[in-house]
Amino acid sequence: MQHRDPAADRDRARSDGAAHQRRAAGQPAMSEAGSREADQPDPFADWNWEDPAGLNQVMDEFTASLATAHTLERVASAPYSAAQLATLGITGIEFAAFRTTHSAGLGADLVGLRAPGASTEPGHIYRVDSECYFTQLDIAEPLPVADAALDWVYAEHLIEHVSLPTAVHWLTEVRRVLAPGGVLRLTTPDLAKYVAGYLDGDPFFAKHRRRVGQAIRVAPAMPARKAFMFNQLFYLYGHRWLYDLAELRHVLGEAGFAASEVRLCGYRSGSRDDIAELDQKFRSDETIYLEVSP
Template identity: 60%
Template sequence: MTEQNTPFPGWDWDDPDGLAERLDAFSANVATCTKLEAAPAGPPRDHAGFRELGLTGIEFAAFRTAHPEGLGTDLATLRSADTTSEPGTLYRVDGDRWFTQLDIARPLPFADASVDWVYAEHLIEHVTLPVAVRWLREARRVLRPGGVLRLTTPDLARYLTGYATGDGFLAKHRRRLTTLGFGPPMPARPAFLVNQIFRHYGHQWIYDLDELRHVLGLAGFEPGQVRHCAYRQGARPDVADLDTAFRTDETIYVEADR
């Protein structure tokens, strides 16, 4: 089979910068929905505004949150056949979820103590450390007293243990990513499989538990407010249930209370 006839012509796993354009295109292709309706008013600004819409929390990096009381947000544009999202507008997605487009590198457009929970799955590793700390401060600010922040992210310790011990994790992870169809099978080299969490998918900073505790502390959370959790286990079952199953092999789960 010639390169032109392969499913991924020109794909080179050893050139992560060269793959960035392909992955951006992939993200744009999945940022779609059947029906996208702009609401008459803008996004909710305070607790009363959230409650008026039946919302209790925010899921970041989600075009269509699975939580029925969640506001989905993402930096990327969401599109339907006839509508394209714009920042500063609230949208109804497929008739049953709310979405607004925003950038976590900027101050959140919500009042203090607006929501009961904040959730972000595999988002924090996509921004630099200073941006992560500023965003976590903002997340803490918009949480109501007693509210909970739940973060999930690739666990550096899991990768390094897999590399050092040869316990089969890296091979399993390689097979999982291949089934997702992001490209041809990844190289099986252990060093490559560790490096890809730093160099692929737009990752900027990779965490272990101590590093997460560090940034949460910089954001204002007290040490006693931060806890290591398991998959779909947490203070709020409805929020913990947002964890997706296909990432459990590499993920660390952490919650912080307001």
């Protein structure tokens, strides 16, 4: 296995899940930005599609601005045992989420939450605004969860933000913490869809630009050049490694999952409706959906 570079992965992982965190945190989506108070600064004033480093900084700052709460109550400390989690009513983890919408979920993110007079620290579970649970963690490190303690794990558009060795490490940890019969639902941009759009004139590129434009109304229109559409997948948003179905099967196999247990799914379709419902419509056009059990 190649040498992992957790520090670089941490830097890149900060931009992951910004749109998801907006929804989960109850913050206004980009398409609602026009309704912000006039005296609030526009977080996307410096948006430039052709400046990956600058755009990543804008998204990092925007994600950090969402990492707020009214109250934070520490309710458990690592390592999280099955008994601890059961007492809290937690059955699974949603990664890259400040506030998971799953009633039995634990939100997790590299970026911590802040409240007046308090902030999260790694190694603890917090009750956020008396509504949901959150823990701050780094997927490049061992997960602070006991073996076979979770029934499900959900990760939307996370794996592409870390290197392949770190992805293998994280998925190995996910397999460890899942109980027999548990399920990992994994989603990521589908490289095959982008290749088809570039080579075959597939209408996916035009549809995706329209969808992004509807969501990010305060930003300039996404360029229509085919080369740009391909480059933005690789270089914007802090992406580190891209996947198609075969590459996902490979990384899951390297983490110890059996190939026979990997199931290709659809948008909001899978073995458990409550987990599949976490899929975001905004990302459905470009996404590949997989489920696997340990």
